[in-house]
Amino acid sequence: MSKNYEQLLKSKMSEASFNKLAALSNPKLMAFVGFFAEHCDPKSIYVCDDSAEDTRYVRDQAIVKGEEAVLAHPEQTIHWDGYGDQARDKENTKFLVYKENLPNMKALNSIEYEQGHAEIMSISKGIMRGKDVVVQFFSEGPTESPFTIPCIQFTDSWYVAHSEFILYRSAYNHFLKMNDPEKDHFFRFIHSAGELDERGCTVNLDKRRIYMDTQNNIVYSMNDQYAGNSIGLKKHAMRLAINQAGKEGWLCEHMFVMAAVNKKKNRKTYFCGAYPSACGKTSTAMIPGEKIVGDDIAYFRNLDGEFRAVNVEFGMFGIIKDVNAKDDPVIFENLMKNQEVIFSNVLVGPDNKPYWLGMGVTPPDEGKNHFGAWKKGVKDVKGNEVDIAHGNARYTMRLDYLDNIDKEGFEAKDGVMVEGILYGGRDSDTTVPVEESPDWKDGVLLKAATLESETTSATLGAEGVRKPSPMANLDFVSYPLGTYTMNNIRFCEGMKNPPKVFSNNYFMKGPDGKFMTSKLAKKIWLHWAEGRIHGDYEALDTPTGKIPLYADLNDLFKNYLDEDFSEADYTYLFTFRCTKWIEKLERTKAFYTKMDPDTPKEIFDYWNETIEKIKTAREQFGDEIKPGDFKA
Numbered sequence: 001m002s003k004n005y006e007q008l009l010k011s012k013m014s015e016a017s018f019n020k021l022a023a024l025s026n027p028k029l030m031a032f033v034g035f036f037a038e039h040c041d042p043k044s045i046y047v048c049d050d051s052a053e054d055t056r057y058v059r060d061q062a063i064v065k066g067e068e069a070v071l072a073h074p075e076q077t078i079h080w081d082g083y084g085d086q087a088r089d090k091e092n093t094k095f096l097v098y099k100e101n102l103p104n105m106k107a108l109n110s111i112e113y114e115q116g117h118a119e120i121m122s123i124s125k126g127i128m129r130g131k132d133v134v135v136q137f138f139s140e141g142p143t144e145s146p147f148t149i150p151c152i153q154f155t156d157s158w159y160v161a162h163s164e165f166i167l168y169r170s171a172y173n174h175f176l177k178m179n180d181p182e183k184d185h186f187f188r189f190i191h192s193a194g195e196l197d198e199r200g201c202t203v204n205l206d207k208r209r210i211y212m213d214t215q216n217n218i219v220y221s222m223n224d225q226y227a228g229n230s231i232g233l234k235k236h237a238m239r240l241a242i243n244q245a246g247k248e249g250w251l252c253e254h255m256f257v258m259a260a261v262n263k264k265k266n267r268k269t270y271f272c273g274a275y276p277s278a279c280g281k282t283s284t285a286m287i288p289g290e291k292i293v294g295d296d297i298a299y300f301r302n303l304d305g306e307f308r309a310v311n312v313e314f315g316m317f318g319i320i321k322d323v324n325a326k327d328d329p330v331i332f333e334n335l336m337k338n339q340e341v342i343f344s345n346v347l348v349g350p351d352n353k354p355y356w357l358g359m360g361v362t363p364p365d366e367g368k369n370h371f372g373a374w375k376k377g378v379k380d381v382k383g384n385e386v387d388i389a390h391g392n393a394r395y396t397m398r399l400d401y402l403d404n405i406d407k408e409g410f411e412a413k414d415g416v417m418v419e420g421i422l423y424g425g426r427d428s429d430t431t432v433p434v435e436e437s438p439d440w441k442d443g444v445l446l447k448a449a450t451l452e453s454e455t456t457s458a459t460l461g462a463e464g465v466r467k468p469s470p471m472a473n474l475d476f477v478s479y480p481l482g483t484y485t486m487n488n489i490r491f492c493e494g495m496k497n498p499p500k501v502f503s504n505n506y507f508m509k510g511p512d513g514k515f516m517t518s519k520l521a522k523k524i525w526l527h528w529a530e531g532r533i534h535g536d537y538e539a540l541d542t543p544t545g546k547i548p549l550y551a552d553l554n555d556l557f558k559n560y561l562d563e564d565f566s567e568a569d570y571t572y573l574f575t576f577r578c579t580k581w582i583e584k585l586e587r588t589k590a591f592y593t594k595m596d597p598d599t600p601k602e603i604f605d606y607w608n609e610t611i612e613k614i615k616t617a618r619e620q621f622g623d624e625i626k627p628g629d630f631k632a
């Protein structure tokens, strides 16, 4: 360790903090903390270990420093991000790329390394002056497991630090046991909320930058607070992990991990699922009666020929809009309890309780929200009426509060064996509610790569535009899309029992323009998939896969929901629409051509062959092929 940093660190740390850091005997780590201690120049640095005291201290500091406030339930807190910092800032989130690697990265939002590095160094110079900051150690995935990626977070936001203690596994002890610090790599995250206004919100949003260096596994995030921008361990680490996985032959996916529980047959079947924002991801992971392992990010590894997955996280940073007693009873119930939750960007009423959009409760007419002091009808500077809460308002909560947690899968160091993968998009007229892929490769190319959704409030920009979202992972894929898609295909090569792949679409609309199934129908599509995995059901062929028989769905609707499911609805929902599908595949081809012109020819060949197959089917059976009419 450089002598310089030792003196500097000692001057900014208590003896206890310095000793915690020194005990790790990790020069690379010391150099990271030392460098930013000098460069960002905080007043003091607190180093956390895995103790309950440190976890509590961080929460307390978030409150003392005004980044969070205690709510009516004293274990719950509220945090507000600035009015202009309510979603991931895609424009200013860039990859720092060495000159020689730039041609490869041209479709991704990249900046040449030296230029970007100089810019971020200039923005971050002295940015923490006068602030007390915190250093934490975490693990992506369970600690001391084949999946573990150790991480260090250095931040001046105690809200960020508090969130991370809820969302990730603290891993100071894991770092203590790392015996070859030069070799045992770890991800590094440096974050500053920058200058704050009287409400504690970032002032210099024009200097908001999130720069990712996948070549050295470090992410710089400056002048932001919204957790999707600020929290290193979440989507920043995900981009680093996707890059690393690509090199090492495993996968990091934007997926939940859950278990479908079949009580009658005494079976628990693990599924992972990718759904673009607002396409039903969390509500699928939380279907009543099933078990959840994780709601957002999964690592997949081939362990002794088995497809194994872990939830990378420990908690959930969930969208709160539309969480209510009817649609999301388990989460809603937990948000109503006096247990540790950070609400962000919701309204806090005069009763000091949180209120949000779609809560199913009449909100007060005034209070405080992401706008500041709020009254019904108040307008922002652009003249837009400010809602009671932001559409992307969130809750941050441990997963193990939930009654439906699958403890076994949540704790498993070797992950769970995955038997089904779900890819759920959002369209009103093309994709049937559930369809099985003939095999893994078809699944990747027809279910995963073709995913599309409508834009939502989780990202900045216009809402309501349908857009391609391969693997629901586009925002985080940190190397060319075609190579990533091939890596997905190859991951299962040689695996004895790769998972079955299914598509979902919960948003099909009938001729009257209304959704055709209730939100609870997700359970039916899931249990059909579960039954298919275990050989319980026959299926009908379509040009892109296999769909259920009416009788099986009717039984499932009866058994699980006590609902009637009409054959007319079945026929409408499961009709294969040839022209719509050809258009969807053409859009996918165009998108891949734009994103990665070097996408391997075999991928385009596959889509072209599928288009030809659909055209032939159209000639034979008509444009709209009813279930059972198609013969391969």
Ligand code: OXD
Pocket: 088, 228, 277, 296, 317, 458
């Ligand atoms: C998230 C996201 O917050 O994907 O999970 O934006």
Ligand code: MN
Pocket: 254, 296
């Ligand atoms: Mn996500």
